[in-house]
Amino acid sequence: MxxxxxxxxxxxxxxxxxxxxxxxxxxxxxxxxxxxxxxxxxxxxxxxxxxxxxxxxxxxxxxxxxxxxxxxxxxxxxxxxxxxxxxxxxxxxxxxxxxxxxxxxxxxxxxxxxxxxxxxxxxxxxxxxxxxxxxxxxxxMAEIANSIRHQRAYFTDDTLRTINLFVRAMQGLQRDDVKPESTPPKAEAGEYWVYRNWVHKRARLHRPSCGYCNFGKGTQGVDSRSTGEWRPFPDIEAARTYLDGLGYDDAATCGVCM
Missing domain, CATH: 3.40.1350.10 (Trna Endonuclease; Chain: A, domain 1)
Structure with missing residues (x-):
């Protein structure tokens, strides 16, 4: 397997x-x-x-x-x-x-x-x-991370245990407030980003430096609109308002960066 x-x-x-x-x-x-x-x-x-x-x-x-x-x-x-x-x-x-x-x-x-x-x-x-x-x-992967981010129990499943360790490591790095080496372009300079997947009716709120967000470029570094879109927001209140307004059952903050 x-x-x-x-x-x-x-x-x-x-x-x-x-x-x-x-x-x-x-x-x-x-x-x-x-x-x-x-x-x-x-x-x-x-x-x-x-x-x-x-x-x-x-x-x-x-x-x-x-x-x-x-x-x-x-x-x-x-x-x-x-x-x-x-x-x-x-x-x-x-x-x-x-x-x-x-x-x-x-x-x-x-x-x-x-x-x-x-x-x-x-x-x-x-x-x-x-x-x-x-x-x-x-x-x-993101949903698994989000579901176990606050859990501190010992997982007997090897796969979940590995992912849990990865999530905890990422949370530690985020708390260190590591800044990106270069400033993103002005058009991508939102303080918070929301990714909306209109195929699976799923949305996540991210910080811009999150590995899943990458300043609105996602994990692959490209702005793909075939299944969804990234939107920048100047503050967390505006981002949450948009997230809540989507009406998705599966709408939440990122389990890694938030």
Whole structure:
């Protein structure tokens, strides 16, 4: 089980509060990364994770999937970063569907989810047409951090324990009031920033020097408007007013910098 898959399972289990079963093996050498069941409404989730540290493969794309290219070593990585790969190889195989039925999955009660670092607008459209939800791995990390930031209990889960130590370290650095080496451009000089993700109806209030904010450029250093937007505010009162006015159930201050 890869580290990113462990993080996703920790998020689903401890933040969402769902029951999980990872790495389900199916006939035909297929495997399901994770299934989860919401105990409240009994909704079922088939979750696949694809997170790459390579800049070239960080985004899920809508490029055409080819099984022939997928079987070629030099083409494999790029092919596995397409929506078509998940449609055909992860969600469309009868062996996988048969295994899911053993756990009560039906077309009416189940969700198909791909967790990835980022995606292109075309990939988002293709996923929507295929009935696939896209979850941001970056947002998952931020939500885990926000949920455990005030906890001082000892976590028996290795993944949560590592993330908890990271959050505490980041909080210590923020309290040191480390200043950025250079002054951001005037257009980006808001005292506080709010990131609004209109796809997942989620918003977070940040300090400008926060690693998740980066003066309105986010973790990747680019101003992407495909799934949301950054907005600067001169003071925290104005930022909170905007945050509250969005009407999102998932609207809060950053778990690292605030």
């Amino acid at each position: 890869e580290t990113t898959e462990k993080i996703v399972e920790a998020y689903v289990r401890y933040v969402k509060g769902w029951a999980t079963i990872p790495n389900l093996r199916c006939d035909g050498q297929f495997e399901i990364d994770l299934i989860a069941i919401d105990p409240v409404n009994l909704g079922r989730y088939h979750i696949e994770t694809t997170v790459s540290g390579s800049q070239s493969y960080s985004k899920l794309t809508a490029k055409e999937f080819s099984l022939e290219k997928h079987n070629q070593r030099v083409q494999k990585a790029g092919q596995r970063r397409t929506v078509g790969f998940f449609v055909e190889r992860k969600f469309g195989q009868p062996q996988i569907a048969a295994k899911l039925r053993e756990y009560g999955f039906t077309d009416d009660n189940s969700h198909k989810v791909v967790v990835t670092w980022d995606w292109t607008p075309e990939a988002e459209e293709a996923a929507t047409r295929a009935g696939i939800e896209l979850w941001s791995f970056q947002s998952i």
